[in-house]
């Protein structure tokens with residue numbers, strides 16, 4: 577039995593760090609294990625312009641604990657008023673690594689997102705031309721579409737048309753949750769990748785709803801049926817370079833989670849690597865963990881993998897149930913299974 581596993585230091589290709597006190601409280605849980613992360617721009621107000629991204633990057637860098645080596649990879653929040661020239665300048669100076677598309681109203685802080693996709697075609701054209709990837713929260717928001725179908729409908733109605741209009745555009749389907757998304761990625765070999773979260777490899781919708789409602793398992797896109805979780809497991813552990821880790825670690829205080837209308841998001845930064853080692857071992861794929869966490873993502877983004885390494889050893893990890901922040905406690909994702917690997 578493998579007792580130790582050394583892999584290149586991982587990166588997180590989808591991360592929410594928030595701002596201010598929350599940023600300072602949660603960032604160390606990422607920078608301890610991860611060398612880089614794609615930083616989501618859904619602050620209030622959102623990170624829309626190159627100037628916003630520069631200022632946010634500097635606040636993140638100021639919060640990195642001494643001794644940790646962490647590089648935030650910034651993104652811009654796409655709005656219908658986004659200026660293609662501002663995006664191109666931010667890319668040219670190396671400031672941003674992607675632009676993020678939120679359908680208006682789809683998720684946390686997405687009110688400024690895109691309602692009419694034809695209004696962003698000039699920006700997408702520019703991004704295709706300069707090779708700047710588009711990260712997508714892939715869910716439609718139509719009231720008449722069932723929440724469990726919103727990802728698969730998005731693929732047909734939004735994603736596929738955008739890719740046909742802009743075949744050179746590099747697209748990342750973020751936090752995929754369905755076999756439909758896995759199949760779509762597998763059927764397209766150019767300019768398309770997908771991130772998969774830690775929690776969607778572990779939970780299905782029963783975890784949220786059986787035996788009482790479990791707000792800490794509520795995130796968006798919402799977890800689906802078991803067959804979809806198994807499809808995600810198969811994709812993540814296959815070594816297929818189009819699939820890579822984006823934790824979507826999304827801290828909300830317990831006070832904001834445990835409400836009649838609670839926030840969506842799972843906070844997985846502290847125990848993600850321990851959980852993933854468990855998941856990959858269960859699927860006899862420990863040898864594919866490095867590809868998923870440390871190789872496929874950089875390759876898609878055209879970056880070199882990290883030189884530094886991270887070692888996991890066979891020991892039950894110890895971590896608290898929550899992280900204290902000045903805004904209140906933030907509960908750490910409970911994988912609901914014993915874990916046997918420690919970083």
Ligand SMILES: NC(=O)N[C@@H](CC(=O)O)C(=O)O
Pocket residue numbers: 592618683684713794795796797824826827840841842
């Ligand atoms: N995933 C979530 O459930 N929540 C994210 C937003 C997002 O990634 O959609 C958040 O910012 O809280």
Ligand SMILES: [Zn+2]
Pocket residue numbers: 683713750751796797
């Ligand atoms: Zn999202």
Ligand SMILES: [Zn+2]
Pocket residue numbers: 590591592616824826
């Ligand atoms: Zn997210």
